[in-house]
Amino acid sequence: MQQISFYDKQPDEGDTEAELLSGLIARNKRIAPKFFYDERGSELFLEITRQPEYYPTRTEMKLLGETSSHLRSLIGDDSVLIEYGSGSSEKIRLLLNSLKPKVYVPLDISREYLAKAAEKIAMEFPWLEVRATCIDYTQDLDLPFSTDGRRVGFFPGSSIGNFSPEEAERFLGRVRRQVGDDGALVIGVDMKKDRDTLERAYNDRAGVTAAFNLNVLAHLNREYGADFDVTGFDHLAEYNADEGCIQMFLVAKEDQSVSFASTQISVEAGERIHTENSHKYSAEEFVSMAERAAFEGTEVWQDDNGWFSLFYFQAKAA
Ligand SMILES: C[S@@+](CC[C@H](N)C(=O)[O-])C[C@H]1O[C@@H](n2cnc3c(N)ncnc32)[C@H](O)[C@@H]1O
Structure with missing residues (x-):
């Protein structure tokens, strides 16, 4: 017979929103990697693991x-x-x-x-x-x-x-x-x-890692009422030799004004939102x-x- 229990200790939504906002209004914008993972993000991660690179x-x-x-x-x-x-x-x-x-x-x-x-x-x-x-x-x-x-x-x-x-x-x-x-x-x-092996792994040819990275904005739109134009960003993953890590960013293709948590956030063309380090x-x-x-x-x-x-x-x- 199955023996399963489920416990929910998800953090308070207000704290999560405050954490996201402080990253989005920082001089170097950032979204923590844990926000990749709504159900769609978890599915995309599984697909990444199947990519040849x-x-x-x-x-x-x-x-x-x-x-x-x-x-x-x-x-x-x-x-x-x-x-x-x-x-x-x-x-x-x-x-x-x-x-x-x-x-x-x-x-x-x-x-x-x-x-x-x-x-x-x-x-x-x-x-x-x-x-x-x-x-x-x-x-x-x-x-x-x-x-x-x-x-x-x-x-x-x-x-x-x-x-x-x-x-x-x-x-x-x-x-x-x-x-x-x-x-x-x-x-x-x-x-x-x-560097090549690392950068290939985070830039698979099928574009699954790119879709995974962009899904973080779609997740913020779905769950937290943001209005990012997801198509207005590109995926970027590069090795930072000084830090010894792969870094992932979303790079704005054009200026955008995004509404999040009753705040208007400006994102300029070429500006990066840092989404992950992988040391x-x-x-x-x-x-x-x-x-x-x-x-x-x-x-x-x-x-x-x-x-x-x-x-x-x-x-x-x-
Ligand atoms: C890179 S995936 C690894 C999944 C799996 N352990 C594997 O090795 O293939 C990261 C997993 O950690 C979860 N995760 C990421 N940040 C988390 C956090 N702060 N607290 C709890 N789980 C987190 C994600 O939802 C995802 O399932």
Whole structure:
């Protein structure tokens, strides 16, 4: 029999609107990447992962498939697996049969998509207790229920790269507190590599990443009553070597005046709205960061090109 519960901890709409407005009236306009993900954005992300240029997903899935039995020996039985930004929950499927956790806790900001993905997992794995929680993990990690069993965080997709290195270290520290002294973390991280490979991955020929980037404006129109002319922007993704990250922007093709939260916002032709950073690391840089956040006992697996790494970290006792 299916065992599924759904918890809604979405942030207050007023706070979200204030956060969006402060980014849109800033000198360098920005919209945080979490706003990509309404139901349409989550569908587009899944389509990105199927593009030939987007190497991270297939590389990470291969690593997960190859390491699942080793992960089982590290994690043990009856764990509580907490996935940050679970999306379609495709990757956890590769681990569930071998890890046999007691509870799976998918956390995601995209409520409807999360509910559907969690329902599918609960149907496919009827022995598993699924506790789906809609939450903004940049603001809140408190689970609205208690759990017994060893807590193991799962953070695939190199979503850690959306944080600056300082924010990423703080986030790892929060995860460490959430999993506790006997907890662990399995995390997938995109590695530094040549500019061409990186830029190709974020500029696929089918234009899916462009559609995903532009959907953030459509999302603001649909959910928050903005009136962006979505066709008046172009997608731009480029590698910033100084920052060590891919940066995505929407570039206005012409002047626009946009109404949002009772405010008129001017966007000039050529002006950029920054929508995402995706930081790349070396394995050594990432291990040092995790150690500063009180993890240890590292295991790391990489593909033959050294493009992507999967890490297992154990909590360092406080
Ligand atoms: C890049 S996708 C990765 C999806 C999946 N984990 C994978 O590896 O393919 C990021 C996921 O995190 C979710 N997400 C993004 N920002 C979030 C936030 N602040 N809080 C909770 N979920 C978030 C998105 O809805 C999306 O499902």
